[in-house]
Amino acid sequence: MFSRVDPAKEKVQFLEQAKALREERAGKIQREHAVITIQALCRGFLDRTRLKRQIRAEIDKVLHMPEGDGEEYKPTLIPATELFAVISRFLVVMNEKQDAKRFQYLCRFILASMDCENIKTCYASLAMTKTHVLAWIRQLKDVLWLCCSSLKTLRPENHADLKSITVHLRMLVTFTSTTNWTTLRLKAGEQFLVGLTQVCNNVMGHLNTRGLYPVLETLLTKGLVWSKPVFSKATLTDILTIAIRPLLGANFSENLLNVFLLHILSVPAIVQHMCNIAPETIRNKADEVFDRQKHILLRDHGRPYFQK
Template sequence: MFTVSQTSRAWFIDRARQAREERLVQKERERAAIGIQAHVRSFLCRNRLQREIRREIDEFFKADDSGSSKRSALCIFKIARKLLFLFRIKEDNERFEKLCRCILSSMDAENEPKVWYVSLALSKDLTLLWIKQIKDILWHCCEFLEQLKPEILQDSKLVTLYLTMLVTFTDASTWKILRGKGENLRPAMNHICANIMGHLNQRGLYSVLQILLTRGLARPRPCLSKGTLTAAFSLALR
């Protein structure tokens, strides 16, 4: 038989144990609540930042479409960094298309070195960043080529665009920056192109070309144009 004193002591110990367990549970709840709140705040902050960046990118291309003035290579580089920072292939496909058109347009400018996108390769501060950026852009071009259906007119235009990007930046022979006095830069630029081509090869460029050619040619009526085939075979032979 337990005495009254022993019973009271057991009851007190049990209550103390329950109180301790309740405090631990409460601490876990508070910790979990803080964690959830932190994740929610982080999610909302990232979404807000992404919306702001995308709005800035859209405004950049909207102003570019107006044709008021030609964008400098540095401006294009900066906006490309922002797009690549949050790039999602489904959500940013139109923005990426505009970026590629903007880059190619800059390469076509006459006697305007500051406009040529490739001119940033000559900047000591930006060379490595530029090389990384163009590698990322060209690989995204490959990712789009892997998904596009050349038998669809709009997709066919995009195939041409992304192949043009790949052809342009894996061979320096058409770069206007190498004309005249720039001829001395040709070995360095050829080395950069070889570096870019090696990177794309490691990532799976030839598999992408195989998929593209199969979709465009292995059908009752081939749907790849002569220009598209020329670009694809030029890349395959580099």
């Protein structure tokens, strides 16, 4: 009347049911985890996109970029502390291709602040305060290296790119020496001259470590190796000034002289172009460079080659 239940078979069925329930719970957990992961990625992407849009809108509001390229740029300067904060946020989200125009106008904005006699709006005034100096130096190094990175990709034969090259070179010329800092001509800035000169030397050392001379070599090659060089006197003077300043700061150390010989004097016809386009550069600084380079070559390769 009653069928006999096989204990072994009943045990197998129980284990199979338990296994199926475990797999079902594990699958449910995996699906929930997948949903949470997808939601987190989507929300993160949307938040980052929103943040980038907000930061770009913020810097656009500060820069007031003109719509036409031919319009004169006269920015409304803001306090240096606010500018520092805006730049800090912008550097976090900056894309070199997408934000190339913004970065160019940011450099022009900084240069305009350096020409202002109001110390509160001068970008370099932050180097005169203990609370900002270290962060300002880090930010300046980042901005100047972005200028160098841009110089590697821009094409001098293109008129729009040549304008950008001029701006980036002016940034490098301005912040590798205190010679043209308007704030240091004021009484409030005179006491900081020695310290800021050392800051400029530190910045030059940083740029040299990251590859300043290869950048200048690439730029010189692209601008001079033509039937007619595309660089003007001012542009070539800026490039050579930037190239010579690390030598002056290091008192013509042999290592830097070798780097200068390898990357600058090895550019085809560089000396001829210097004589034709920017002869003042040779008269002012290059004579000593050439004399020291000749001394190194005489020592390394033998005197007979250079004897008349």
